[in-house]
Amino acid sequence: MTTGANNEGNLSEPATNLDQKSTPSQLVTALQREHAHWVTEVIEAYGEVTAVVPRLHIVDVCVDLKSGVDTKFDFLADICGADRGVEEEPRFEVNYHLFSTTKHHRLRLKVELHEADAHVPTVTGVWRTANWHERETFDLFGIVFDGHPDLRRILLPDDWQGHALRKDFPLRGYEPYSLK
Template sequence: MEPQNPQTSQPEKELHSGTASSPIAVALQRENGAWVSKVVEALGETTIIVPREHIAGVCAFLKTTSGFEFNFLSDLCGFDRGPEEAPRFEVNYHLFSTTKSHRVRIKVLVNEDDTHVPSVTGVWRTANWHERETYDLFGVIFDNHPDLRRILLPDDWQGYALRKDFPLRGYEPYSLE
């Protein structure tokens, strides 16, 4: 039985490589069969899960390929699935084509013991601050990033504030005085 989407009571289509119906996923598989791990179509949106070592190549392909032209990285964000999950983290890339008016979500899954992901700052300059924010709040390390350092929290901050196991009151004694 397919998982139900609680908002619409419609089944989510979880498609594995080789059965993708999205033209974007089909093109990625045709270009390099290793680029697509899984395709999920739900609520009219397509999410393509990509092995992390291929994220920069996939993004460059989607930006430069005629017919897709994903020239706008509208968001890049981290997500902590919880310390009991494996892989624990997700990095989500929300892409939009301003010329074709279509969008896609690319997702990379990251294990807690190795949080390295290739940077896509060479594809979209705006990824610079998005990657810094994801590093700052989740601890995902973007390899070959031109300036990977904290962007929101103080330099001496301990830990990663948006991880699900981060203490609600931080590591310092809490006082209203």
């Protein structure tokens, strides 16, 4: 990508790179064509593209999106959990927010998980920053990241009971707690 200069010599917005032939939606469609079982649904809303990925394929999808010539999603901005509520199935989802610093694309991957089987493979081998994001999701939602090198609490005390961002967690906790 190149940057242009305006008449006063100041840098302007990045110039359009003509070899950027694909939008995030087109990239996900191409991924679906190559590996039909890797993406089960594509959701486009509010200018964002979300690809729903089965948990068994999340690592393969992440590796492909990070290393692909057309994709280059080299930055994992965030991993976050979501609890849709005890009455919903699948109850949990893990969202991966990806960004390409060279292509200037954003993409969200979503893995849906049932409460009785709330685990997903770690992507720490793809992006090192996943280490802390996965620990935070584990700490607050109880979602287990299989193969994580150091899966332990990161925000709440080690002796904390439960997972504070689950919708069934009592607002005042299970019992009074003091950090003293």
